[in-house]
Amino acid sequence: MxxxxxxxxxxxxxxxxxxxxxxxxxxxxxxxxxxxxxxxxxxxxxxxxxxxxxxxxxxxTKEELLAAVIDSATAAFHSFLATALDPEKDIRAVLTSFCETMFERISRPEAIGLQRLVISQAERFPEIGRLFYERAPAFNQAALTQFFSRHMEKGNIRPDDPSDASRMLLDMCTAGYHDRVLYGLEPQNKAIEQREAARVVKQFLRCYASEKV
CATH class of the missing domain: 1.10.10.60 (Homeodomain-like)
Structure with a gap:
């Protein structure tokens, strides 16, 4: 050959x-x-x-290099969002997949290291916080907001501000279990991530689901 x-x-x-x-x-x-x-x-x-x-x-510049580091760390999850948040698929299944993947991604050792870096350095170097926020939380919220807006139009979740819904879901994913991993209280655990994802989706839909879901 x-x-x-x-x-x-x-x-x-x-x-x-x-x-x-x-x-x-x-x-x-x-x-x-x-x-x-x-x-x-x-x-x-x-x-x-x-x-x-x-x-x-x-x-x-060093700031440009930091942006590349953050982009590298978030690229795979951004690609996942592009296909996973499909408004034509069952919302419960999509949100479960989203939450499981998000828990897994943000709790990896390298992701935890990056988050700790941002937390520890953002006050001294505000550009760190801005870069990370724009490329991670804000990006994720924008994608979810668009997704929820479509489902509100379809009547699958009750009418409301879709950005409020996206903030609520993300806040639920980044508290509790993830905080314990972030602060070094326990290691990453896939079984816990799956249980947490199911809990978050159940509580979110209890607040937002319409009678159709």
Whole structure:
């Protein structure tokens, strides 16, 4: 079997993508271990084995690099939302899948590390809180708000402000079990996540479900 070789331009693009991903991984680890303030572009360049000029060709500022770290951490969940929040599917099944996936994603060790970083550094470096909020909570709320708006139009949940409904669901997912994991009181547990998801959906629909559901 003859192995196909990529054209030079495609190979260069692939190498650039791999290099960029490696930089983001190094930065993510540095931010978690040293903190945002303690991490420098020079230190990241040194660890990646290149010059600061090479690093700056990918990211011009540390804030831009942090945004890439957050985007990398949230990309998979954003892709999930794009297909999972289908207003044509049964709302109970969709919300159960959403809550189970959200519990699992936000309680992973790397996600917990990122959340702790944001909490600990946001007062000193407000850009951290802004970047994280825009790319995680606000993004999730916008997707859920659109989803609930469609179901309110269809009569599956009672008419109300869909943004209030989305905030309520997200608040229920980020309290209780997740707080205990975030503050190091217990490890991540899939069985608990599934039970918590079922509880959240049951309580949410008790407040919002119409007689059709």
């Amino acid at each position: 003859i192995e196909k070789k990529l054209p030079p331009s495609s190979r260069r693009e692939q190498n650039k993508a791999e290099r960029r991903a490696a930089i983001v991984e190094i930065a993510s680890r540095c931010f978690r271990e040293i903190g945002y303030g303690g991490t420098t572009m020079s230190a990241i360049a040194q660890e990646m084995g290149g010059s600061k000029g090479t690093l700056w060709s990918y990211f011009s």
